[in-house]
Amino acid sequence: MQETDQDQPSIARRALSGGVLLAVGLVMLSIAWSYPVGKLTQMGPGFIPRVVAILICALALAIILIDIRAPSAEREGRMHWRGLIFVSAAVVIFGVLVDVVGLIPSMFLAVAVSMFADDHAKPLTVLIYASLATLGGWLLFLVALELPIPAFWR
Amino acid sequence: MIDQFLIGLGVVLQPNILMYAFIGVFIGQLIGVLPGIGAITAISLLLPVTFYLDATTSMIMLAGIYYGSQYGGSIASILLNLPGTPSSVVTCLEGYPLAQNHRAGLALFVAAFSSFVGGMVGVAILVLAAIPMTIIALRFGAPEYAMLVILGLLAASLIGTGSQIRSFAMVVLGIALGLVGADATTGYFRFVAMPELADGISLVSLAMGLFGVSEIIRNASYRSPPGPALSIKMRDVIPTRAEARSLGFPILRGSAIGSFFGALPGTGAAIASFMAYAMERRVSRTPNKFGTGHLPGLAAPESANNAAAQTGFIPTLTLGIPGDAVMALIIGALILNGIIPGPRLMVDQPDLFWGVIASFFVGNIILLMINIPLIRFWVLLLRIPYQKLYPVIIVMICVGVYSHRTSVTDVMLTLAFGVLGYLMKNYRFEPAPVLLGFVLGPLLEDNFRRTMLLYSGDFTIFLTRPISAVLVACSTLLILFAIWSSIAVRRKPDRSPT
Missing domain, CATH: 1.10.287 (Helix Hairpins)
Structure with a gap:
C-alpha cells in the first residue's frame, strides 16, 4: 500500500x-x-x-x-469546453429563432456562433464566411429542395 | 437468382435511379476522404432528404454512401496517415510508407482495385445467399426473432474494441431510449415527459446528436495537417508484373475474411479489415516486410472491408436485423418510408430488394471509375480545413432535424444527444451500441411479448424450436467466449513482475 x-x-x-x-x-x-x-x-x-x-x-x-x-484507472478524456459551449449555443440559437425570425437569420447566426468553437476564429472571417454559408444554405434548402420553412419572419 | 438479379439491374439502370446511385457513392467517397465525417454522420444528414424519395431510391442512395465511404477512406489513410473511416485504420500501416517512398499512385491504385474485387466478391455472395437466407427466415416465428435480436445485440457488445460490459450497458440504454412513447401493444404512454415525445424519440435526432454534434464538439479546435503536395504520373500507378502477381491471393483471402465477418451480425468492416491484415501477416513468407509498404498488407484489408460492407446487407435485407450502427440507420430509413424490413421484403417488394442488390454491382463499377481518375479532386478535398466544414455541418443538422417534423423540440433533443454522446465517449462509453439498441429494442420487446403470449410463458420454447435453439447456442458460445477472453486478459498482468 x-x-x-x-x-x-x-x-x-x-x-x-x-x-x-x-x-x-x-x-x-x-x-x-x-x-x-x-x-x-x-x-x-x-x-x-x-x-x-x-x-x-x-x-x-x-x-x-x-x-x-481496476489497478490503474483509465482517465477520462479532456473536456473541450470551447466546442461544447459554442456548438451548443449555435444549436440553441437556431432552435429558438427559427420559428420566430425565419430560416435565413437563424442560419446566419448559427454559423457565426458555431465558428467561435474554433479558438482561432477572427470576427471578419466569421462575418464573410457566415454570409457565404447562409447564401449556400438559402440556395440548397429553399431554392433547390423547396423546404416549407419561411425565409424571413412575416 | 440470375433472373431476379437481372430484374434488379433493370431497376437500377433507369436514369433517375442511376443518378441517385451515383450521388450516393459519390457522397460516400467524398465523406470517406474527409477525416472527421463518417458514413453514420452523412447518412443521418441525408435521412430527412429520403422522405422526398421513394423507398428503393433512398435505400440505393444511403447504401451507396456506406460502401462508397470504404473506398474513400483509403485515400486519406495513404496520403495523410489519417484514417477517413474506422475500417481504413490498417490501410495506414502499409499505405502511408508507400506514399512516403513516392509510390502513392501505386498504393492508391492497389487500394482501389482491391476494394473493387472485394466489393464484387461481397455482392456475389450476397446474391447467392439472399434466396436461401430468406427461405430460412420465412420460417422464423416470434421466438426466433427475439433470439436473433438478442444474438445480434450480444455480438455487437461482446465482439470488437473497448470494454464489453460498457458496450452492453450502452445497448441496454439504447433499448431504454427506444421505449419512450406510446406502447405498441396497448397504446400506454411510457416516459413521455413532453407531449412531443408521444411518438417516441426521433431516430434522426438520436443519430445526428450522437454521431454528428458530438464529433463537432470534440473536433472544432482540431488543426488538420497541411494537405499533401502530390503529383501522380500515370506510369507510377500501374504495378509491375511481379507486384501484380503477388496480389492475387491476398485479395482473395481478404475478400473471404471480409465476406464472413460482414455477414455475421454485430461485426463489420472495421473488424474484418483488422482480421485480414493479421491473417496476411501470419501466412506471409516475408512477415518482416509488413509495416514498410508491403503491397499484400495493403490489398488484403482493403478487399476485406469492402467485401464486409456488401455482405453486411445479408442480415439487414433478409432478416431485417442490422449488423452495425450504419445498418441500423438504413433499416430506420426503410421503416420511416413505411416498409417493414424482414424476410417478407424479398417476396413483397422484389423490385426494391433486387434493385438495391443490383445497385451494389453498379455502384462498385462507378466507384472504380471515379476513384483514380478523380484523384486530384480528392486530394484537393483533403486541403479543406475542418474549421470551414463544421459550421456548415451544424446548419445542415439543424435544418435537417427541424424540417423532418417541423419541431423545435427535435432540434433541442439533437443537441441533448450530442452532449450526451460527447460525454459518453469521454467516459469510455461507445455511442454506436446505443443506436443499435434503439432500433432493435422495439423489435425485441414485441417478439418477446408475443412469444410469452403464444406459448403461455414457457421459456423452454426457445430451446425446443430448432432454429431458436441454434441461436441460443450461438449466444451462449458468444458469452462463454467473452468471459474466457476477459479472464485471459486479466491473468496477463498477474504474471508480469511487480
Missing part, C-alpha cells in the same frame, strides 16, 4: 461514470414503477421497462465495481 501514483483519481471520481448510469437506471425504475406490469403471459406496458431499468442498474453496479478495483 504505497502512495506512489498521486495522480490516480479518487474513488468518487472513478465511480462517476458508473454512478451516473446507476442514477439513470434508478430514475427509470421509479418512473416505470407506476406502469401496469401485467403477467408474464399477458405483459402490460410496464413489464419490459422495469426489466430494462433493473438491468441498467445491475450493469451500472458492475461497472462501478470494475472501475474502482
Whole structure:
C-alpha cells in the first residue's frame, strides 16, 4: 500500500461514470414503477421497462465495481469546453429563432456562433464566411429542395 | 437468382435511379476522404432528404454512401496517415510508407482495385445467399426473432474494441431510449415527459446528436495537417508484373475474411479489415516486410472491408436485423418510408430488394471509375480545413432535424444527444451500441411479448424450436467466449513482475 501514483483519481471520481448510469437506471425504475406490469403471459406496458431499468442498474453496479478495483484507472478524456459551449449555443440559437425570425437569420447566426468553437476564429472571417454559408444554405434548402420553412419572419 | 438479379439491374439502370446511385457513392467517397465525417454522420444528414424519395431510391442512395465511404477512406489513410473511416485504420500501416517512398499512385491504385474485387466478391455472395437466407427466415416465428435480436445485440457488445460490459450497458440504454412513447401493444404512454415525445424519440435526432454534434464538439479546435503536395504520373500507378502477381491471393483471402465477418451480425468492416491484415501477416513468407509498404498488407484489408460492407446487407435485407450502427440507420430509413424490413421484403417488394442488390454491382463499377481518375479532386478535398466544414455541418443538422417534423423540440433533443454522446465517449462509453439498441429494442420487446403470449410463458420454447435453439447456442458460445477472453486478459498482468 504505497502512495506512489498521486495522480490516480479518487474513488468518487472513478465511480462517476458508473454512478451516473446507476442514477439513470434508478430514475427509470421509479418512473416505470407506476406502469401496469401485467403477467408474464399477458405483459402490460410496464413489464419490459422495469426489466430494462433493473438491468441498467445491475450493469451500472458492475461497472462501478470494475472501475474502482481496476489497478490503474483509465482517465477520462479532456473536456473541450470551447466546442461544447459554442456548438451548443449555435444549436440553441437556431432552435429558438427559427420559428420566430425565419430560416435565413437563424442560419446566419448559427454559423457565426458555431465558428467561435474554433479558438482561432477572427470576427471578419466569421462575418464573410457566415454570409457565404447562409447564401449556400438559402440556395440548397429553399431554392433547390423547396423546404416549407419561411425565409424571413412575416 | 440470375433472373431476379437481372430484374434488379433493370431497376437500377433507369436514369433517375442511376443518378441517385451515383450521388450516393459519390457522397460516400467524398465523406470517406474527409477525416472527421463518417458514413453514420452523412447518412443521418441525408435521412430527412429520403422522405422526398421513394423507398428503393433512398435505400440505393444511403447504401451507396456506406460502401462508397470504404473506398474513400483509403485515400486519406495513404496520403495523410489519417484514417477517413474506422475500417481504413490498417490501410495506414502499409499505405502511408508507400506514399512516403513516392509510390502513392501505386498504393492508391492497389487500394482501389482491391476494394473493387472485394466489393464484387461481397455482392456475389450476397446474391447467392439472399434466396436461401430468406427461405430460412420465412420460417422464423416470434421466438426466433427475439433470439436473433438478442444474438445480434450480444455480438455487437461482446465482439470488437473497448470494454464489453460498457458496450452492453450502452445497448441496454439504447433499448431504454427506444421505449419512450406510446406502447405498441396497448397504446400506454411510457416516459413521455413532453407531449412531443408521444411518438417516441426521433431516430434522426438520436443519430445526428450522437454521431454528428458530438464529433463537432470534440473536433472544432482540431488543426488538420497541411494537405499533401502530390503529383501522380500515370506510369507510377500501374504495378509491375511481379507486384501484380503477388496480389492475387491476398485479395482473395481478404475478400473471404471480409465476406464472413460482414455477414455475421454485430461485426463489420472495421473488424474484418483488422482480421485480414493479421491473417496476411501470419501466412506471409516475408512477415518482416509488413509495416514498410508491403503491397499484400495493403490489398488484403482493403478487399476485406469492402467485401464486409456488401455482405453486411445479408442480415439487414433478409432478416431485417442490422449488423452495425450504419445498418441500423438504413433499416430506420426503410421503416420511416413505411416498409417493414424482414424476410417478407424479398417476396413483397422484389423490385426494391433486387434493385438495391443490383445497385451494389453498379455502384462498385462507378466507384472504380471515379476513384483514380478523380484523384486530384480528392486530394484537393483533403486541403479543406475542418474549421470551414463544421459550421456548415451544424446548419445542415439543424435544418435537417427541424424540417423532418417541423419541431423545435427535435432540434433541442439533437443537441441533448450530442452532449450526451460527447460525454459518453469521454467516459469510455461507445455511442454506436446505443443506436443499435434503439432500433432493435422495439423489435425485441414485441417478439418477446408475443412469444410469452403464444406459448403461455414457457421459456423452454426457445430451446425446443430448432432454429431458436441454434441461436441460443450461438449466444451462449458468444458469452462463454467473452468471459474466457476477459479472464485471459486479466491473468496477463498477474504474471508480469511487480
